[in-house]
Amino acid sequence: MSNCPYHDPFKSAREQKPVLATEFDGDPVAMILGFKEVRKAARDYTTFSSDAPFRVPIPREEDVRSMRQYPIEVDPPAHTEYRKIVEPFFRQPTQPEYIERMENLLEELILDALERDSIEIVREFAIPLQSRALTYLLNVPESEADLWTTWGTHVFRDESGKSKGAEMETYTNSLFDRAEANPGDDFFSALVQARYQGRPLTREEMQGCANLAFAGGRDTIINTVSTVMAYIAEHPEALDALRENPKLVMTATEELIRYTSPVTHLGRMCPMDTDVHGVKVDAGKLISLNWASANFDPTMFEEPETVRLDRKPNPHIAFGNGAHNCLGAPHARLIVRTLLKKLCQHTNGMTLLSAQRKVEKEADYERANAYHELKVQLISK
Amino acid sequence: MPTKITFITQDGSKVVVEDAIGTLMEVATEHDVEGIDGDCGGVCSCSTCHVKVKREWLDKVGVADEIEQDMLDLEDETDERSRLCCQIEVVEEFDGLIVEVAPLS
Numbered sequence: 001m002s003n004c005p006y007h008d009p010f011k012s013a014r015e016q017k018p019v020l021a022t023e024f025d026g027d028p029v030a031m032i033l034g035f036k037e038v039r040k041a042a043r044d045y046t047t048f049s050s051d052a053p054f055r056v057p058i059p060r061e062e063d064v065r066s067m068r069q070y071p072i073e074v075d076p077p078a079h080t081e082y083r084k085i086v087e088p089f090f091r092q093p094t095q096p097e098y099i100e101r102m103e104n105l106l107e108e109l110i111l112d113a114l115e116r117d118s119i120e121i122v123r124e125f126a127i128p129l130q131s132r133a134l135t136y137l138l139n140v141p142e143s144e145a146d147l148w149t150t151w152g153t154h155v156f157r158d159e160s161g162k163s164k165g166a167e168m169e170t171y172t173n174s175l176f177d178r179a180e181a182n183p184g185d186d187f188f189s190a191l192v193q194a195r196y197q198g199r200p201l202t203r204e205e206m207q208g209c210a211n212l213a214f215a216g217g218r219d220t221i222i223n224t225v226s227t228v229m230a231y232i233a234e235h236p237e238a239l240d241a242l243r244e245n246p247k248l249v250m251t252a253t254e255e256l257i258r259y260t261s262p263v264t265h266l267g268r269m270c271p272m273d274t275d276v277h278g279v280k281v282d283a284g285k286l287i288s289l290n291w292a293s294a295n296f297d298p299t300m301f302e303e304p305e306t307v308r309l310d311r312k313p314n315p316h317i318a319f320g321n322g323a324h325n326c327l328g329a330p331h332a333r334l335i336v337r338t339l340l341k342k343l344c345q346h347t348n349g350m351t352l353l354s355a356q357r358k359v360e361k362e363a364d365y366e367r368a369n370a371y372h373e374l375k376v377q378l379i380s381k
Numbered sequence: 382m383p384t385k386i387t388f389i390t391q392d393g394s395k396v397v398v399e400d401a402i403g404t405l406m407e408v409a410t411e412h413d414v415e416g417i418d419g420d421c422g423g424v425c426s427c428s429t430c431h432v433k434v435k436r437e438w439l440d441k442v443g444v445a446d447e448i449e450q451d452m453l454d455l456e457d458e459t460d461e462r463s464r465l466c467c468q469i470e471v472v473e474e475f476d477g478l479i480v481e482v483a484p485l486s
């Protein structure tokens with residue numbers, strides 16, 4: 001059995017300095033690597049601003065969308081008001097009916113997978129799961145997911161990296177037209193009816209909220225699900241431990257999300273010339289908050305490359321930290337918890353048939369992040 | 382015997398729960414106490430359940446253990462009254478307890 005220890009590509013850089021001077025899109029980026037340093041910078045929006053449309057994601061996204069994303073690409077105090085508008089939808093995953101729907105969904109997907117000789121987890125499991133679960137969050141009919149399921153792992157880019165952002169904007173624009181004509185109690189109708197500083201949202205602001213709800217919740221969930229499945233395939237004893245102690249599901253979820261850290265890093269713009277732990281950043285240039293590196297910092301996580309399902313405390317920052325911490329976190333956590341629970345209930349794990357890892361190849365590092373393709377056979381109980 | 386707990390939120394309003402059971406975080410989230418999210422479900426991972434215990438209750442409620450303290454050490458706005466309330470199991474002796482929701486840092 002392959003043990004496939006996670007390889008932390010930032011280890012040696014982080015051991016030397018908490019920040020790595022690197023580059024993206026032909027521009028310098030001061031990438032912060034240390035846990036304490038990332039966490040602190042994430043909370044300091046005056047020095048490290050999110051008021052930088054298209055540049056919070058790295059590489060930058062002008063080529064795949066035409067509008068600023070809300071609330072991620074604005075600073076407080078404006079951020080606080082935009083975030084409040086959408087927050088009620090993101091809080092739903094703690095409601096009993098929502099939890100039950102998620103349980104039914106995972107039960108159906110796992111029972112279906114058990115019927116097959118093999119299943120390709122990314123396309124045949126994670127994408128349908130992500131798409132159908134998102135209909136619960138946005139409060140739209142589950143049939144809407146039929147279309148979303150046809151999209152790739154990234155909503156904006158096809159497998160070759162080409163932009164298909166315009167299609168996505170046309171689609172969300174049509175959802176707002178529909179909501180304006182006939183408002184219901186879905187996410188899009190709420191935005192149509194929302195007020196910001198006493199005025200309705202502009203269509204561009206609505207589009208920016210919708211765009212983030214689709215993009216922020218897509219590859220993150222898909223990559224987490226495939227990584228968790230691969231972990232279980234390679235560690236059949238994990239399900240036994242979880243069955244023996246069902247409470248372990250909660251800590252295991254946090255640990256598997258730390259281990260996956262599906263968002264490697266995100267950008268911030270320095271409004272002023274700034275010294276970032278010895279690296280000079282000119283006004284207008286970027287730093288990055290490397291969540292993945294922070295989550296493997298041994299000063300905070302003992303044996304960071306080992307998955308400890310009972311790790312506690314586990315102050316990982318896979319969901320970010322500070323004002324922008326992930327709104328989708330309750331939904332994401334529920335998906336992982338329910339996945340583990342249902343795998344325990346219905347399977348004896350799975351056999352890994354083939355795996356093709358996805359690798360982020362950048363100027364100064366290569367990071368394996370989830371899978372292009374992961375074929376397994378589920379084992380019934 | 383029912384156990385009464387009062388949460389005071391950031392805007393100064395009170396949420397009074399007459400028959401609290403479970404952890405303080407569970408009680409708070411079940412009653413929609415503003416500022417207590419309990420995102421990680423109570424396993425010392427998210428710090429979205431930070432409260433300050435009224436001084437006169439400190440002895441009864443007790444202090445954070447090492448794991449909880451490690452999490453609190455990362456927060457900015459902590460003091461000796463700070464607790465992560467997912468780590469506080471409600472018991473009868475807490476009848477009348479008052480806690481303040483800490484500012485989101």
Ligand code: HEM
Pocket residue numbers: 042050056070071072073083134137212213214216217218220221224257261262263266291317318319320321323324325326327328329331332
């Ligand atoms: C394991 C899954 C996920 C991970 C690791 C993740 C990670 C993150 C991170 C690191 C941030 C911080 C952004 C920043 O500081 O600039 C963030 C913000 C955000 N995420 Fe997630 N995310 C996940 C799932 C989701 C899902 C499922 C959704 C929605 C469907 C979502 C929607 C958002 C939104 C709206 C924000 C912006 C919050 C704000 O600016 O106030 N995320 N996420």
Ligand code: FES
Pocket residue numbers: 406418419420421422423424425426427428429430465466467468
């Ligand atoms: S609920 Fe997450 S630390 Fe208390």
